[in-house]
Amino acid sequence: MQNLVNRTVLRNRYTLLLTVLVSYILLIVIEGEITNREPQAYTFENPYFDIDVNAPDEGLEIDQATEQNEISIRRLFWGR
């Protein structure tokens, strides 16, 4: 097994790079298929507030569980 890896994957720098890149992309594609991954940046997915730029009319919804942090940040900008 070790000989096989040495003769194929570790043959030269290019075969090693190709192996790493193929493994990386395959794992990402398989994981993406399983979890139905979608870009999160547009929805700003985070535990502090919910905002979707695709539906701006819904506005900003503050999560009650993190109200304390939100109040601190709001005070910083707008005062009491």
Add this chain to the structure above:
Amino acid sequence: MNNFLLRQYGALIKRELLEHRNLFLGGPILVAILLLAALLWVINFGAQDVIVVLLTQAGEITEGMRGSALAPLLMPMAVPFVITLFIGLLAYLINTLYQDRRDMSILFWQSMPVANINTVMSKVITAGFIAPIFMVAVLVVLMLVCAFSITVLAAINDVDSVGLGQMLVAILNCALLVYMTVVLAGLWLLPTLGWLLLFSAFAKSQPLMWAIVTFILIAILEGLVFDTQYLADWSESRSGFYSYLVLQPSDFFDRLFSYDMLFGIFLGSLIITGATYMRRFAD
């Protein structure tokens, strides 16, 4: 982990710090000097009545707040330091293994009883855990100077301020939160970190160009071969800072043990393993 291995890691990390002290310490110090100069300029040449209004408003906002509650409000001060650290780490990671091959020091290190995995891991540990310590230390010094200046200014202008004791608690809390955030950012971006190291170990010249162009090419190839864009979605999902922002200590463990974080660490480990094996092929 035995004593020899610990001492070996200690020596390897010390080597990284000595070779890159300007990057890890010089960068944050330069940012701190620039911010201090800006603060001094505002104190000396800013309109005094505006300063008094700002101090009064700050006093009203923070009235009755404990030091630990104040800490997240100080965190924006760390943003220039974090940006500087990220730029410095980008330059460090893309050059570190490449430089070893270019100046032939890889031959010296490979003749020593040091495994390639230890050399690569010492660079990962330096980037992810050690460099942020220097950044946070400089940030704390700057915050202490600012806190002292604000307290003196408030006393001179007869404005109620939080007080140095509460400020000190807030600064120490803030330092902890910033360190946790930066460490989590390092783990969250471990695939990127590994990617840079892989091409640093691979490229015969222009490692940064290799890293960027290859990423773009395999994103295009993914579309052509699988008719999907998971690599682009994956990269996009890791671009938001909310996933590693720590506003209270308990956030650290919530984010550390999230699915996306652990999967990212797994993928990062895969690429770092590739970078380690790549060191076999010294030019």
